[in-house]
Amino acid sequence: MSTWFLLPLCVLTCCCSRSNGALSCPDMCTCHFSSSDTxxxxxxxxxxxxxxxCLPGNTTSLSIQSTNLSTITANHLQxxxxxxxxxxxxxxxxTLPSDLLRAVPHLHTLDLTGNHLHFLPPYVFSHAPLRNLVLKNNLISGVDADWLPDNSNLTWLDLSGNHLTAVPTALFQKLRHLKNLDxxxxxLEKLLAGALNPxxxxxxxxxxxxxxxxLDPSAFRNTPNLTHLFLQENQLExxxxxxxxGLHRLEFLFLNLNRLGHISNTLLEQLSSPWTSNHLWVAFSQNPWVCDKKVEDLWKWLQKNQKKAFLADDIRCASPESLKERSVMSLTDSELGL
Incomplete structure (x- = not known):
């Protein structure tokens, strides 16, 4: 066989790996083909x-993970x-180009977890009908409302693990379909009144x-559909x-690892009202509870709603010294001064 014939064959083999007969797949990648997607x-x-x-033109899902990729453009996604x-x-x-998604008009999920993104240009997510956007564990310190179109379809937005110091209120004006916000x-030091209203x-x-x-008393007034509220590991006093x-659909409320010393009877009543979900779970542990007369409301609530309290025995007194580390549920009337 002549050398000139082998050359093009070698080039094809070097740039592509073969799968399922004639179907090609880029080197260093794995391709999964089916009748409905690739x-x-x-x-x-x-x-x-x-x-x-050799990237299949009918690719519906592309995952590039834990590589040294540092650049991606709209031309690549064509x-x-x-x-x-x-x-x-x-x-x-x-960083990402502002027109990154112009060639993928069907894209609904974009996950950029764990990169080094710190600044993103306006309109960067405006060229595709995104429903899920994950920007977790980057270096983002500010959010631009112009990232997204006015009629955004996002239902899931994950900005966790970044450097945000303020809630991106202006962005929320465009997220009227949002169901999950992380x-x-x-x-974050403040959650301003009205920030979540849209x-x-x-x-x-x-x-x-x-x-x-x-927290402002009206912080969650316009989010009546909340089922999960995670407030743990903050500095709430x-x-x-x-x-x-108004949060009648609430199922999970996490308040552990804060600085709570007392909690009002009015709030506790909301957690046991007939309108509250029968499957409600509340986490109160790892707070510095002050076990004086004012803790009576929490004590009574725990007696009646022990099954709703996650790790109820770990809800413990931080003071006075005589009751330190005692489980609030285990306290007696006399110890509470009743």
């Missing part, structure tokens, strides 16, 4: 360029016009691991008595 996964840490060569899901987590991306493990469809709100020291008013 999924491509690239997870080789030596990958540093977008795998354009090779996958049918793309529905794009996962780019734990790579070396530090702002956990940022540097999010009337919100079902899950995660504010865990921030620096919140107080008190809760407004009417904070949970």
């Amino acid at each position: 999924k491509v996964v690239c997870s080789d840490d030596s990958l540093s360029q977008f795998p354009s060569d 090779a996958t016009p049918l793309l529905n899901e794009l996962q780019l987590y734990y790579n070396n991306l530090s 702002l956990s493990h940022n540097r 999010l009337s469809s919100l079902e899950r709100l995660n504010l865990e691991g921030n620096q919140l020291s107080a 008190r809760l407004p008595p009417t904070l949970l008013q």
